[in-house]
Amino acid sequence: MSQFVVAPMLVALGTAILTLLVREYGRTQRAVSALGVLAYAATVAVFVARVVPGRIVVYELGNWSAPYGIVLVADSLAAFMLALTAVLAVPVLAFSLRSIDDFGQRLSYHPLFHFMLLGVTGAFLTGDIFNLFVWFEVMLMSSYVLVVFYGGDRQTGAALRYVVLNLVGSAVMLLAIGGVYAVTGTLNMADISQYVATADPAATAPILGLSALLFTVFALKAGMVPLHFWVPGAYTAAPAPVTAMLAGVVKKVGIYAIVRLYFTIFAAAGFTVDLPGLGPEAGLLAFYAGVIFLMATASTFFGGIGAVGQDELDGLLAYSSIGQVGFITLPLAIAAAVPAVGQLAIAATLVYALNHTLSKGLLFLVAGTIRDAAGSTDFHDLGGIAGRTPLVAGAFLVGGLGLVGIPPLAGFFGKLLVFRTAVEAGAWLPLGVALAGAVLTIAYVSRAWNRGFWGTQTPRVEGMQPDSIQVVVIVVLAALVVGVGVGFDPVFRFADAAAQAALAREEYVTAVLGTGGGHA
Amino acid sequence: MTEFVLAVALGLLFAVGTFLVLRRDVVRVVWGVTIISQAANVYLVTMGGIGGSVPVLHGEHAGVTDPLVQALVLTAIVIGFGTTAFALVLTYRVYEEHGTIDTTELGIQ
Numbered sequence: 001m002s003q004f005v006v007a008p009m010l011v012a013l014g015t016a017i018l019t020l021l022v023r024e025y026g027r028t029q030r031a032v033s034a035l036g037v038l039a040y041a042a043t044v045a046v047f048v049a050r051v052v053p054g055r056i057v058v059y060e061l062g063n064w065s066a067p068y069g070i071v072l073v074a075d076s077l078a079a080f081m082l083a084l085t086a087v088l089a090v091p092v093l094a095f096s097l098r099s100i101d102d103f104g105q106r107l108s109y110h111p112l113f114h115f116m117l118l119g120v121t122g123a124f125l126t127g128d129i130f131n132l133f134v135w136f137e138v139m140l141m142s143s144y145v146l147v148v149f150y151g152g153d154r155q156t157g158a159a160l161r162y163v164v165l166n167l168v169g170s171a172v173m174l175l176a177i178g179g180v181y182a183v184t185g186t187l188n189m190a191d192i193s194q195y196v197a198t199a200d201p202a203a204t205a206p207i208l209g210l211s212a213l214l215f216t217v218f219a220l221k222a223g224m225v226p227l228h229f230w231v232p233g234a235y236t237a238a239p240a241p242v243t244a245m246l247a248g249v250v251k252k253v254g255i256y257a258i259v260r261l262y263f264t265i266f267a268a269a270g271f272t273v274d275l276p277g278l279g280p281e282a283g284l285l286a287f288y289a290g291v292i293f294l295m296a297t298a299s300t301f302f303g304g305i306g307a308v309g310q311d312e313l314d315g316l317l318a319y320s321s322i323g324q325v326g327f328i329t330l331p332l333a334i335a336a337a338v339p340a341v342g343q344l345a346i347a348a349t350l351v352y353a354l355n356h357t358l359s360k361g362l363l364f365l366v367a368g369t370i371r372d373a374a375g376s377t378d379f380h381d382l383g384g385i386a387g388r389t390p391l392v393a394g395a396f397l398v399g400g401l402g403l404v405g406i407p408p409l410a411g412f413f414g415k416l417l418v419f420r421t422a423v424e425a426g427a428w429l430p431l432g433v434a435l436a437g438a439v440l441t442i443a444y445v446s447r448a449w450n451r452g453f454w455g456t457q458t459p460r461v462e463g464m465q466p467d468s469i470q471v472v473v474i475v476v477l478a479a480l481v482v483g484v485g486v487g488f489d490p491v492f493r494f495a496d497a498a499a500q501a502a503l504a505r506e507e508y509v510t511a512v513l514g515t516g517g518g519h520a
Numbered sequence: 521m522t523e524f525v526l527a528v529a530l531g532l533l534f535a536v537g538t539f540l541v542l543r544r545d546v547v548r549v550v551w552g553v554t555i556i557s558q559a560a561n562v563y564l565v566t567m568g569g570i571g572g573s574v575p576v577l578h579g580e581h582a583g584v585t586d587p588l589v590q591a592l593v594l595t596a597i598v599i600g601f602g603t604t605a606f607a608l609v610l611t612y613r614v615y616e617e618h619g620t621i622d623t624t625e626l627g628i629q
Contacts (some may be wrong), residue, residue: 129593137599144606157626159612160546163607167553168541170603174560174596182567326536435617 004050005059005074005223007043008082008121014113025061025404027104030097033110040117042283044086053081053497056511058127065190066127066512073512077350078463080375081124081256082499084354088248088361088482089117095365095473099372104149104239108408113352116142116245117266123253128510129180130187132257133173134219140166143250144244147234156400158233165230169220176213183207185247189265196253197268208284214261215291222254225298226324226369232306235318243314247321250362252353255328259346259502262288263335274402289337292329297433299326307376307445313367316448317360320403320441328429331421338425346499348417351492355414358484359402362477366396368475370452373466379448384457385430388464391471393453398478400445402485405438409485413492533559545623546614550607557600561593566628 015036020026050058051074052333093113100109119139126132145165148159181187183206196204220227235243266284273287297489303323310316328349335345369392370385371377386393393429398409405415415438422431484491501508537559540552568589615621 063628095576130595134595134599138565141599141602141606144610148610148613151617156610156614156617159610160626161524163548163603163610164541164553167607169555170599171557171560174557175563178564178567178589180558187588340523360554387610 002057002059002074004046004071005057005125006061007046008040008086009072009118009125009477011040012114012118012121016111019110019114021105023111025040028089029106032269033114034097034329036092036114037090037117041086041090044082047074048079048083048494050074052076052494054500055500056507058512060071060246061286065514067186067191070131071127071188071512072125073134073190073508074125075500075504075508075511076494076497076501077256077260078124080350080354080494081252082121083119083494084357085124085249086254088244088357091473091477091480092241092244092248092361092365095244095368095470096239098334098469098473099241099368100149100239107252108145109149109298111136112142112146112153113245116146117290117468118473120249120253124256127189127391128187129177129189129192129261133170133177134255136173137170137374138248139253140170143242143246147246149239149242155237157257158230158237162214162230162234163318165220165227169217172213173217173278176210176217179206179210181215184216188512189261190509191456193265193268194265194509195265197270197505198269201269201271204269207266207269208271208273208287210286211266212287212291215258215288216304218254218257219295220254221509222251222258222325223299223322224295224325225302226295228299228302231322232315232318235321236314239434240364240371243318244361244364244368247364248357249319249326251321252357254422255325255349255353256288256290257380258332259349263332263342263346263502264508276296285336285339292336293333296326296333296430298504299323300330300433300437301326304437304444308440310444313370313379313448313452314364316444317363317367320444321356321360323437323440324352324360325402327415327418327434328352328356330434330437331418334421334425334427336428338427341421341425341457342503343423343496343499344417346502347492347495348414348421348494350498351410352414353419354484354491354495355410355481358477358481359399359409362395362399362402362474362481363478365382365474366392369466372465372470373464374460376460379451380457381460382452383455384453384461385464386453388461389466389471391475395474397449398481400449402481404441404445407485408488409481410488410491412485413488424461428450523566530559530563532564533562544623546611546623546626547561547608549623550604550611552598553607554604557575557596557603562598564589564593564596 019029035324057074061070122135144163148155166183175389184192200479223231274279300323301321308321331345331348335342367377402409402411405411418434537552540548543580570585
């Protein structure tokens with residue numbers, strides 16, 4: 001019974017279509033959408049229970065065996081990413097039921113939300129590189145419309161930039177996939193891995209350039225500097241729940257793709273590269289260690305400094321997302337440079353990604369609550385929210401401290417693991433970057449707190465009446481941020497199993513191709 | 521010979537696409553993106569090998585072009601069709617909201 005692998009996708013697809021069919025009936029549509037996201041979470045829970053730890057289940061679509069057909073691969077890494085998605089998707093949908101206007105919900109919000117969920121799920125599950133492109137497109141197509149959702153001048157400008165950049169990104173991804181196919185003669189990820197591991201290193205050398213092309217696309221999706229231009233505009237223009245999903249989940253698809261393709265698939269490549277600063281015998285991962293480190297460092301500083309200078313809560317959180325992606329990818333650079341700490345480093349990345357999903361999702365929802373109630377998130381209009389609505393301010397504080405990494409919140413363990421990875425690998429430069437990033441995080445979180453939540457109440461804040469359901473959702477999410485930190489042990493074991501799966505190339509290839517199968 | 525012609529065509533398509541993407545007029549930018557994605561499709565077909573082999577069958581099947589890349593290109597064309605339509609609608613909406621489609625005036629560099 002391997003049907004559970006495809007179940008989350010079918011639920012998301014079915015819900016998207018159902019919400020389209022019942023769009024004439026507003027209440028029914030909302031009920032279907034809410035039940036759909038709960039069913040999605042339930043199928044993900046089954047998925048996690050069957051896969052974690054250490055099992056790999058392969059679902060062959062149409063019963064075409066790999067490498068000829070498209071396969072879905074369920075392992076602990078995919079399970080971790082799906083769990084992260086489901087945990088954020090449920091509160092975000094509940095929030096949007098009260099936050100998105102009635103007309104918008106009836107028109108297209110619910111189908112788009114579930115199609116985006118479908119695209120994300122497909123990207124996490126697929127074992128075929130072209131299929132990955134297709135799921136990226138499904139996810140992006142929905143996110144284009146969601147970014148421009150309210151269609152004002154700010155939204156159209158931001159969406160234009162987002163759309164054009166991602167369309168160019170898609171073309172680049174197609175090019176890279178075409179090149180990989182020409183070199184390896186296959187699109188199945190396990191088969192590609194098998195080929196680059198066994199073929200003549202000289203014949204597989206083009207993989208370096210092609211994988212670098214692919215990397216730019218994933219970095220664009222993850223919003224790493226210097227491919228971050230779209231982030232602040234799109235995150236401030238989109239409705240708050242959409243931004244929570246974009247920052248919390250869609251961004252992580254880029255991170256996931258980097259982990260899966262470079263650490264599971266391409267890592268086996270036998271060729272060496274001779275690049276300045278790397279020595280003549282550097283492998284593919286050593287090359288990416290440098291690339292990821294530079295981009296992560298640039299992201300940490302650019303995002304952190306940019307966030308400190310923002311006059312709007314939305315903008316501050318958007319720049320903070322750029323900085324936090326630097327933090328998420330920094331351990332990957334260490335994992336690529338020092339394979340001995342690979343598992344710990346990838347676990348650190350995953351834990352920090354989960355922390356960012358929960359904390360940043362929460363913070364964007366808090367910003368949305370404030371915007372809905374006070375009509376603005378500009379710090380000039382805000383002040384003294386802590387005195388007016390302690391619950392909203394408390395939720396912000398939890399999310400902010402989660403980003404900063406105060407024990408016992410999840411962020412503390414995330415940061416701790418990042419530091420531990422750096423220390424164990426003896427990587428002092430990354431450690432310094434991580435520390436500087438942590439200081440910048442403290443700076444912008446305390447600045448947001450001082451300007452928006454402490455001080456005297458402004459007229460807008462005095463008249464603020466936050467929607468009670470919205471407050472319930474953010475309080476529940478804040479409790480979750482605390483809960484993941486307090487009950488951290490199972491979360492870490494889950495992340496560790498996922499990191500192990502990410503590095504278990506042999507098991508992945510064997511599970512997909514069988515022991516004797518594979519490339520002719 | 522076919523390879524040479526296709527390589528030249530690809531180079532031209534990417535050059536024209538890049539040139540258009542760098543224009544100030546948003547409609548031209550959208551055409552540029554469309555041309556780049558079509559160029560990627562032509563590249564995919566080329567990568568299948570002209571008169572190459574078939575992926576599923578082993579042995580002597582020379583003269584049969586790889587059908588897999590053509591299936592990929594069909595998928596990519598359909599996706600490109602949807603995204604181009606959306607980008608054009610978005611351009612119109614940008615014009616309605618801002619009264620201009622000049623990227624400099626829109627503040628998008």
